[in-house]
Amino acid sequence: MSTTLQYGGRMTQEPRWLSDREQRAWQAYRRMFLLLNAQLSRDLARQSGLSEPDYDVLSSLGSRPDHRCRVSELAERMLWSRSRLSHHLARMEQRGLVVREECATDGRGAVVVLTAPGQRTIEAAAPLHVESVRKYFIDLLTAEEIDVFADVGETVVERLTDTEGRRPTG
């Protein structure tokens, strides 16, 4: 979690270590993610029998009008590597949550489609998951703090996509 950045050693060029305030923010952010993620995963598993990745795939598909999506487009929207998505879809297909179909317009391509059980699952899971997200995160924030998270998040994402242009490619 890289919570401790201040390392006491002697360097040739003294780096710009984090100030106490910066350190506190970084550490709090990292620990928050770790614990929040663990809690949401637990809730999701207990209440709906889904992992977070499961949930994300299902909800991404469920939010599409026809409950279907090209595999690579889905990967891009989710910021997942194609490989990861391919493996995960294989596991979800085993469980009957989604199916893969051939793509009519591109012989290489595949289309993932939500099955009826998959749809029932995400419909049942979503409200419970929102409750968890509220309980452990959103409802603890003031309106101003919510906006700061949105702004900062978008700024950082922009920095990371524009400048570096690194995408998971696998």
Next chain:
Amino acid sequence: MSTTLQYGGRMTQEPRWLSDREQRAWQAYRRMFLLLNAQLSRDLARQSGLSEPDYDVLSSLGSRPDHRCRVSELAERMLWSRSRLSHHLARMEQRGLVVREECATDGRGAVVVLTAPGQRTIEAAAPLHVESVRKYFIDLLTAEEIDVFADVGETVVERLTDTEGRRPTG
């Protein structure tokens, strides 16, 4: 990443879906974490040959006066399960970054100690890692935003440790 929470289905009791602002914050936060984490991992691997977990273990040990720590205490401070830490220490011991010693005061216990190569590694890695953290996160935030992250992070962590008291136990 649970970026989409609004699910369009019909529910028996309409849940409190996220508002647009809340949705934006949640999505931005999740995407930020995903991309930021990926970038920091890449930098760390390229510059120092370490994974983030590697870095965290080394820096936790390095920040101790004597470069040593009881295994379970380390796990607790890092918010890792004992099992995860045990596996990871085994791998790091293989690479010569740390060693495990018997504990003098508790026959069951073990103490992890940073080796000389481990110390050199973390001393070299830390300044580079701080630069990445600054470049892609800290230096993009205003002082106010930094404080918001610290406050919110601590609030959420408190909520998750006090109320639920769930800790990784493995």
Next chain:
DNA sequence: GCAGTGTAGTTGACATGTCATCTACCTCAT
């Protein structure tokens, strides 16, 4: 001093993610 119970740490089986590679197909210039 010893049974019962709790704790520290490890281990093995398994789930998941990454990376490099492979196949099949598309696209485009010639």
Next chain:
DNA sequence: ATGAGGTAGATGACATGTCAACTACACTGC
């Protein structure tokens, strides 16, 4: 039409994380 190079997706080997035992030792009350 064809051959070069690019893209979509799947796959296998491997790294990492989780969960449930398991071992060994510590504590407590009798």
